[in-house]
Amino acid sequence: MTLGSQILQYIISGISIGSIYALVALGFNIIYNTTGIINFAQGEFVMLGGITAASLVTIFHVPILIAFLAAVIIVTAAGAFFERLAIHPLKNPSVITLIIITIAGSILLKGIAMFIWGKDTYFLPSFSGDRPIHFLGAAILPQTVWILGITGLVVILLSAFFKFTLAGKAMRAVASNRMAASLVGINVKKMVLFSFALSAAVGAVGGIIIAPIALMDYDKGAIFALKGFAVAALGGIGNFGGAIAAGLILGILEALGAGLISSHYKDAIALMVLLLVLFLKPSGIFGSAQESRLKKF
Amino acid sequence: MKKLFLAGVSLILGLGILIGSLDAADEAKQEPAKLERYKVGALFAITGPASWLGEPERNTVLMIEEEVNKSGGINGHPLKLIIEDTVGDGTKTVNAAKKLIASDKVCAIIGPSRSGCTMAIVPIVQAAEIPLISCAAAEAIVIAPDGKQNKWVFKTPQKxxxxxxxxxxxxxxxxxxxxxxxxxxxxxxxxxxxxxxxxxxxxxxxxxxxxxxxxxxxxxxxxxxxxxxxxxxxxxxxxxxxxxxxxxxxxxxxxxxxxxxxxxxxxxxxxxxxxxxxxxxxxxxxGRLLVVESLPNDHPQKKVLARYKKDYEDRFNENVSTFGGHAYDALWLVIEALKEVGPDREKIRDYLEGKKGFVGTGGVFMFTPDDHNGLTREAFEILTVKDGKFDVLEK
Amino acid sequence: MIKSNYLALLILALVLAFIPLAISNVYYLGILIFVGINSLITIGLSLLMGYAGQISLGHAAFFGLGAYLSGVLSTRLAVPPVSALLLAALFTALVALLIGLPTLRLKGHYLAMATLGFGQIVYIVFNAWVEMTGGPSGFGNIPRLRIGGVVFDTDLKYFYLVWGLVVVGLFFAVNIIHSRVGRALRTMHTSEVAAGTLGINTVRYKIQIFVISAVYASVAGSLYAYFVTFLSPGTFGISFSILLVTMVVFGGRFSVWGALLGTAVLSILPESLRIIKDYDVLVYGAVLLLVMIFFPEGLVGLIGRVFRPRSLPEKLRT
CATH class of the missing domain: 3.40.50.2300 (Response regulator)
Structure with a gap:
């Protein structure tokens, strides 16, 4: 194997894992934009999506497409339920209180998942087989293509939603000024509910498409939340394009770090590069300094 | 002014109430028994990142407890297992070990599931002089800083x-x-x-x-x-x-x-x-647990393995794993010791150290003062995966 | 104001002095020792969060640096434990300074992200530098703490040592709050711009508090190392950093007493929940959730409301 095709292989691996980070980060951004909350339960939505789809397919032998839709619907409902239960009753809470509430929520969701699915590892068969596509000496998994395609589709749909639909515009209005939005008749509380449901759905999609590559168990949410948060922050929180770019960059950095330097320190290498960037450009890679000054958190 | 003062007082009250509830936890476990119960502690990572280890271990020991008590206990004494969850975390394991030793006053402890958790409580069991049979893999567990075996620590998984x-x-x-x-x-x-x-x-x-x-x-x-x-x-x-x-x-x-x-x-x-x-x-x-069907009938472990596999799979409707087997061996070792020498910690330890030819799921154990694991390389078989099943690899 | 703090401190010290007379069970003492160790970290953290208004998701790393440095120094290099503890604190302070300089210029979630990243890097080093730290399997046989001729080898002695240090730590914290730095920080918390126009060097004060809170965590880490005598990286991961922040907020982040209360409750609660076995995760999560929903200012807010129904939570900030 030549060095060139090795590096190509690293980059392909990096892109596929990076696009999952990006999807998780999108979930963070949707909620952040309407509420200003960093939702640490986002990783649990990913886990729930993956584990629901995997158990539907492997235990109940549901066709993959139906399992996909069912899992997204179930997790979306879970996200809405979580908002009604934990966020809705609050009157003017501080950001840090909200963050701790989402942490409590993630502990609860994880606990519930443990009771439903037990401690077993679940795995979803690849959407279209495991025979790799060879490209310049590197192997591309069909699932990687699915991941990239679906991630791209989600991004396009989300941007169209925020640009062209009334609900999307209303959510953006809430994001830029809560008070003004409610004055023009937007039901802010409803938009918050909506943003939780939407970000749960996006998280679930991420969980389902990664499930054939990674394995799913009830304890897997935290790692996604961690990486997704890092990516969202570095992309400039609330910035969709930034999240995609930062996700891919983190994934590729990790893969190159492991491949060319040391797999023992792969996560540390990627983080160090990102921290350096953050120190040099304190508003995130793609965030503007002006915007970040206006943010609550 | 007063608020901070009140906060201080409430803090102390809060501490008191929570600590009081720890005692309540103890009392709730009291139940009448004819002969003195033999209390054995178990520390497993039932939840947390290593729960796939702790789950079969707990299932296994619960099954054995029930079986022993159904058949009249140990020389008539009921067996009482006190199982604590370590969450696979060092600090929680330390707390749980102290609870078993100081509050429950168990006569021996089996587990923990993970090597790191075991290492964290080795100093505690050595100081408290209570036998510990670990279900964790690392050999360092039984080795003291001076290169000898830790006096009170044994382990059942192979090296x-x-x-x-x-x-x-x-x-x-x-x-x-x-x-x-x-x-x-x-x-x-x-x-x-x-x-x-x-x-x-x-x-x-x-x-x-x-x-x-x-x-x-x-x-x-x-x-x-x-x-x-x-x-x-x-x-x-x-x-x-x-x-x-x-x-x-x-x-x-x-x-x-x-x-x-x-x-x-x-x-x-x-x-x-x-x-x-x-x-x-x-x-x-x-170990041979996974290929019990392929073993010749005269293999010394065949009976034990077949019985454990059948009991476990019938009861829990899931495949047996070697991890549960480590707990199986550990608990039966303690039960045999209790049968012979009673609930005396020192005597149990001495009995274990001298135990020869104990047939378990991990192998045939030959404990000595220089080997608190008691297994040889031959406890292992080379296995392979064939048609989605484990099988002995033909040489 | 400061006097009622001293009074509370005195009462706390007196109660603590008598606790071992009422409780001799090493299990309970052990839990209280961990409460004390965790409290030291959260007292420092509450200075940073409640008074300097900064969040840190990397304090487990300072805790870990204290623990590993003391452990390595006294085990591999035979440095006397007290010197090792001080060296570890000094080194951790330097690390905090180096990290704090670029990091504390960041705000909000960038700061959270940067501290989280730092914590994760330290955690990876604990795991990967096997020759020094023992890697994921950890390293043990750390000697007991010895001060002069006294070896702290029993839980009883250790209880007094840890809680003695907590009382000292609280004393310092209360003094910091009521010093020039504390006043400056409070102004800053209300409005960083206003503080700047008053000529307060906000970054410098923030860094000072950051370093102080790191030293608290480092000392707590050393105490952990000499108590458990075994270290493995799992104890010092991101989940512990998050738990520390949770303890501070749960107790009430505008008061060091809140940090103490939150730490005590969240450290003892999982042990009390042992009786309900596997359901403990659910109850723990639910308690956390309900308290934060109904008492967003934390347990101290709850107490304030119980005792003075009309008092506003804001008042607690002073």
Whole structure:
């Protein structure tokens, strides 16, 4: 194997894992934009999506497409339920209180998942087989293509939603000024509910498409939340394009770090590069300094 | 002004109430018994990142407790197990061990499930002088700083070094000399890596790649690509987390045709199922529990293994794993000791240290003052995956 | 104001002095020792969060640096434990300074992200630097703490040592709050711009508090190392950093007493929940959730409301 095709292989691996980070980060951004909350339960939505789809397919032998839709619907409902239960009753809470509430929520969701699915590892068969596509000496998994395609589709749909639909515009209005939005008749509380449901759905999609590559168990949410948060922050929180770019960059950095330097320190290498960037450009890679000054958190 | 003062008072009250509830937890466990109950403590990682270890261990000991009490207890004394969850966390294990020793006053402890948790409580059991039979793999558990065996600590899983030797033995017989290591960054993986690196020169093996991955990683294609570029004859993957199934899949996907050796941590058929067809042909050393059907009828372990497998699978409707077997061996050792010498901690320890020929799921144990594990390399069989099942590899 | 703090401190000290007379069970003492160790970290953290208004998701790393440095120094290099503890604190302070300089210029979630990243890097080093730290399998046989001729080898002695240090730590914290730095920080918390126009060097004060809170965590880490005598990286991961922040907020982040209360409750609660076995995760999560929903200012807010129904939570900030 030549060095060139090795590096190509690293980059392909990096892109596929990076696009999952990006999807998780999108979930963070949707909620952040309407509420200003960093939702640490986002990783649990990913886990729930993956584990629901995997158990539907492997235990109940549901066709993959139906399992996909069912899992997204179930997790979306879970996200809405979580908002009604934990966020809705609050009157003017501080950001840090909200963050701790989402942490409590993630502990609860994880606990519930443990009771439903037990401690077993679940795995979803690849959407279209495991025979790799060879490209310049590197192997591309069909699932990687699915991941990239679906991630791209989600991004396009989300941007169209925020640009062209009334609900999307209303959510953006809430994001830029809560008070003004409610004055023009937007039901802010409803938009918050909506943003939780939407970000749960996006998280679930991420969980389902990664499930054939990674394995799913009830304890897997935290790692996604961690990486997704890092990516969202570095992309400039609330910035969709930034999240995609930062996700891919983190994934590729990790893969190159492991491949060319040391797999023992792969996560540390990627983080160090990102921290350096953050120190040099304190508003995130793609965030503007002006915007970040206006943010609550 | 007053608020801070009130906060202080409430803090003390809060502490008092919570500590009071700890006592309540104790009292709730009281129940009438005719003869004195024999209390044995168990520490398993029932929840948390190592729960796939703790779950079968707990199931196993609950099953044994019920069986023993149904058949009249130990010399008429009911057996009382007090099982605590360690969550796989050192600090929680320390608390739980102290609870078992000081509050429940157990006469012996089995577990913990993980090596790190065991190491964290070794100083406590040594100081409290209570026998501990660990279900964790690392050999360092039983070894004291002076190189002797820890007086109060025993363990039932086979030794890492024996697993490594067994792998190397098989490799040598098949003419393999240049190998790549792939290990998980957990206590189990790190201990394996250490033993493999130490023993490789002894067996004339050259390690040409040494890669690691995190227990929650989802993709090992990068590490495997790196290995693929090196000129190796085989890959050893040593880890205990479910992610080891991903290694099998990634190898097939990258078109790596090398033989894959795994550690005894692969001894759970779920990993084979999760890997799909990709685990076919994997070679690994393991206790004989998983291949009990293939054993000859006169094999000394056959009876014990068949019984445990049947009991467990009938009761819990899931496949037996070697991890539960370690708890099975540990608890039966304690029960035999209780039967012979009663609930005296010192006597139980002495009995265990002198125990010879105990037939367990892990092998035939021969404890000595110099060996608190009591198993030889022969406790391992080389297994492989054939048609989605574990089977003995024909030599 | 400061006097009622001293009074509370005195009462706390007196009660603590008598606790071992009422409780001799090493299990309970052990839990209280961990409460004390965790409290030291959260007292420092509450200075940072409640008074300097900064969040840190990396304090487990300072805790770990204290623990590993003391452990390595006294085990591999035979440095006497007290010197090792001080060296560890000094080194951790330096690390905090180096990290704090670029990091504390960041705000909000960038700061959270940067501290989280730092914590994760330290955690990876604990795991990967096997020769020094023992890697994921950890390293043990750390000697007991010895001060002069006294070896702290029993839980009883250790209880007094840890809680003695907590009382000292609280004393310092209360003094910091009521010093020039504390006043400056409070102004800053209300409005960083206003503080700047008053000529307060906000970054410098923030860094000072950051370093102080890191030293608290480092000392707690050393105490952990000499108490458990075994270290493995799992104890010092991101989940512990998050738990520490949770303890501070749960107790009430505008008061060091809140940090103490939150730490005590969240450290003892999982032990009390042992009786309900596997359901403990659910109850723990639910308690956390309900308290934060109904008492967003934390347990101290709850107490304030119980005792003075009309008092506003804001008042607690002073």
């Amino acid at each position: 890492d070094s024996h697993a490594a030797e067994k792998i190397f033995e098989h490799m040598k017989a098949n003419g393999i000399k240049r190998i790549a290591l792939l290990t998980g960054t957990t206590g189990f993986g790190a201990q394996g890596r250490e033993q493999l690196k130490k023993l490789a020169p002894v067996w004339g093996m050259e390690i040409v790649a040494d890669e690691t991955y995190g227990p929650k990683d989802s993709d090992m294609t990068v590490q495997l690509t790196k290995i693929k570029a090196k000129n190796t004859q085989a890959i050893i993957n040593w880890s205990i987390v479910p992610a080891q199934a991903i290694v099998c899949k990634n190898m097939k996907q990258l078109g790596i045709e090398l033989p894959l050796y795994q550690s005894h941590g692969f001894g759970n058929i779920k990993y084979v199922q999760v890997a799909g067809g990709a685990a076919e042909g994997t070679i690994f050393p393991c």
